[in-house]
Amino acid sequence: AQTVTQSQPEMSVQEAETVTLSCTYDTSESNYYLFWYKQPPSRQMILVIRQEAYKQQNATENRFSVNFQKAAKSFSLKISDSQLGDTAMYFCAFMSAMTNAGKSTFGDGTTLTVKP
Amino acid sequence: DTAVSQTPKYLVTQMGNDKSIKCEQNLGHDTMYWYKQDSKKFLKIMFSYNNKELIINETVPNRFSPKSPDKAHLNLHINSLELGDSAVYFCASSQVAGQGVETQYFGPGTRLLVL
Numbered sequence: 001a002q003t004v005t006q007s008q009p010e011m012s013v014q015e016a017e018t019v020t021l022s023c024t025y026d027t028s029e030s031n032y033y034l035f036w037y038k039q040p041p042s043r044q045m046i047l048v049i050r051q052e053a054y055k056q057q058n059a060t061e062n063r064f065s066v067n068f069q070k071a072a073k074s075f076s077l078k079i080s081d082s083q084l085g086d087t088a089m090y091f092c093a094f095m096s097a098m099t100n101a102g103k104s105t106f107g108d109g110t111t112l113t114v115k116p
Numbered sequence: 117d118t119a120v121s122q123t124p125k126y127l128v129t130q131m132g133n134d135k136s137i138k139c140e141q142n143l144g145h146d147t148m149y150w151y152k153q154d155s156k157k158f159l160k161i162m163f164s165y166n167n168k169e170l171i172i173n174e175t176v177p178n179r180f181s182p183k184s185p186d187k188a189h190l191n192l193h194i195n196s197l198e199l200g201d202s203a204v205y206f207c208a209s210s211q212v213a214g215q216g217v218e219t220q221y222f223g224p225g226t227r228l229l230v231l
Contacts, residue, residue, distance in 0.1 A: 033219075035220075037222075043153075043204055043224070043225045043227070044222070044224055044225070045208075045222035045225075047219055047220075089157060095220075103164065103172050104149075104161060104220060105161075106158075106159040108156075108157075109157055109159075
């Protein structure tokens with residue numbers, strides 16, 4: 001079974017600064033996807049970024065980028081130029097590419113507060 | 117033009133009642149899911165359906181019964197509601213493509229409170 005660990009339950013950052021959220025996972029599979037989801041106070045789950053395990057290049061989406069270290073099974077999220085609207089809970093998720101209806105395993109989340 | 121919609125958004129009910137939550141997606145996806153997010157915000161998958169067929173059924177009490185009338189709908193029926201069923205329930209959908217499954221798109225959630 002896969003596990004996803006987010007070791008930082010809470011983090012805070014000053015507006016315009018950069019913050020990195022940690023995520024490690026455990027799997028014996030070689031093909032999989034990794035995701036970061038954002039859940040603001042509205043409780044909506046919003047996809048932030050995704051990474052295919054077979055791609056060596058780190059994914060980026062505007063101010064969001066990941067540091068994917070496959071050998072270390074690490075998948076951290078870097079948020080640059082933090083904005084107040086980035087305040088949310090962030091979930092790291094793993095999905096196997098092996099099945100035809102992917103079962104996602106989510107981490108326990110990191111609550112990020114961006115301070116003005 | 118909502119992609120994944122759920123009804124109702126809020127549901128307050130008494131213990132022992134039976135209730136249903138509906139989910140619809142207009143993305144043309146083959147696969148749909150139900151997740152439960154408890155008070156500690158831990159998110160756990162409950163079920164997934166692919167083309168109306170049950171694929172994943174996690175350790176969930178059999179009081180929970182998903183029903184997929186077609187691949188655009190996945191409803192969740194809960195019998196004999198208990199206090200511990202209070203949570204936010206998320207529906208999601210994705211499309212099988214290429215290597216495995218594509219990104220999941222989540223609905224807005226249904227906040228269930230059992231009194």
